[in-house]
Amino acid sequence: xxxxxQYSKQYNNLPVISADLELPHGVYWLKGENGSGKTTLLRSIxxxxxxxxxxxxxxTEINTDRIGYRHKVNYADAEPQYPAFLTGADLIQFYTETKxxxxxxxxxxANTLGSGTYLNNKxxxxxxxxxxxxxxxxxxxxxxxxxxxxxxxITLDQQAVASLLQLIAQTYLxxxxxxxxxxxxxxxxxxxxxxxxxxxxxxLLADNR
Numbered sequence: 001x002x003x004x005x006q007y008s009k010q011y012n013n014l015p016v017i018s019a020d021l022e023l024p025h026g027v028y029w030l031k032g033e034n035g036s037g038k039t040t041l042l043r044s045i046x047x048x049x050x051x052x053x054x055x056x057x058x059x060t061e062i063n064t065d066r067i068g069y070r071h072k073v074n075y076a077d078a079e080p081q082y083p084a085f086l087t088g089a090d091l092i093q094f095y096t097e098t099k100x101x102x103x104x105x106x107x108x109x110a111n112t113l114g115s116g117t118y119l120n121n122k123x124x125x126x127x128x129x130x131x132x133x134x135x136x137x138x139x140x141x142x143x144x145x146x147x148x149x150x151x152x153x154i155t156l157d158q159q160a161v162a163s164l165l166q167l168i169a170q171t172y173l174x175x176x177x178x179x180x181x182x183x184x185x186x187x188x189x190x191x192x193x194x195x196x197x198x199x200x201x202x203x204l205l206a207d208n209r
Contacts (some may be wrong), residue, residue: 005051113137115130132152145177
């Protein structure tokens with residue numbers, strides 16, 4: 001499902017993280033200390049930062065088919081920042097168009113995660129929790145093979161957390177894999193049919209400590 005081929009990332013000529021492995025379809029909780037490279041890994045897989053080697057998702061390699069790859073990989077940032085003058089609806093429209101997604105899907109996602117009531121407001125008026133819910137809606141839009149969630153539980157209320165966990169379990173059962181970082185306890189046990197595979201920081205063959 002996710003394949004790393006001689007993948008490595010350096011900052012100032014210092015190795016931060018490297019991997020040469022393959023992960024099958026599943027829901028993975030990536031654990032590690034601060035600075036161990038969790039966000040760097042997710043941003044690499046999302047194609048947001050340069051790296052050495054290759055990353056392949058569902059048979060598509062990022063450097064040979066960037067457009068096809070981006071349709072297969074979605075990413076929700078830990079601390080999302082969007083232009084203050086846009087509305088949530090503006091961003092959702094952009095994502096649905098670029099992902100060739102159904103607009104009704106975005107409406108259902110927004111209502112599920114509790115962001116449907118303020119999407120027409122300027123993002124500059126959003127609280128951190130409201131922005132987080134919007135980022136999660138964007139993270140599920142389209143028909144991805146892999147969804148990357150960086151600290152998805154922070155700033156969410158209990159109802160939103162429960163809705164998100166159920167959404168992850170349901171989406172996983174439809175054939176989508178997840179790679180998730182979280183300092184908070186992450187438990188899908190209450191979601192029927194879900195299977196949680198935990199990948200700890202030993203999957204990161206090198207870190208910066």
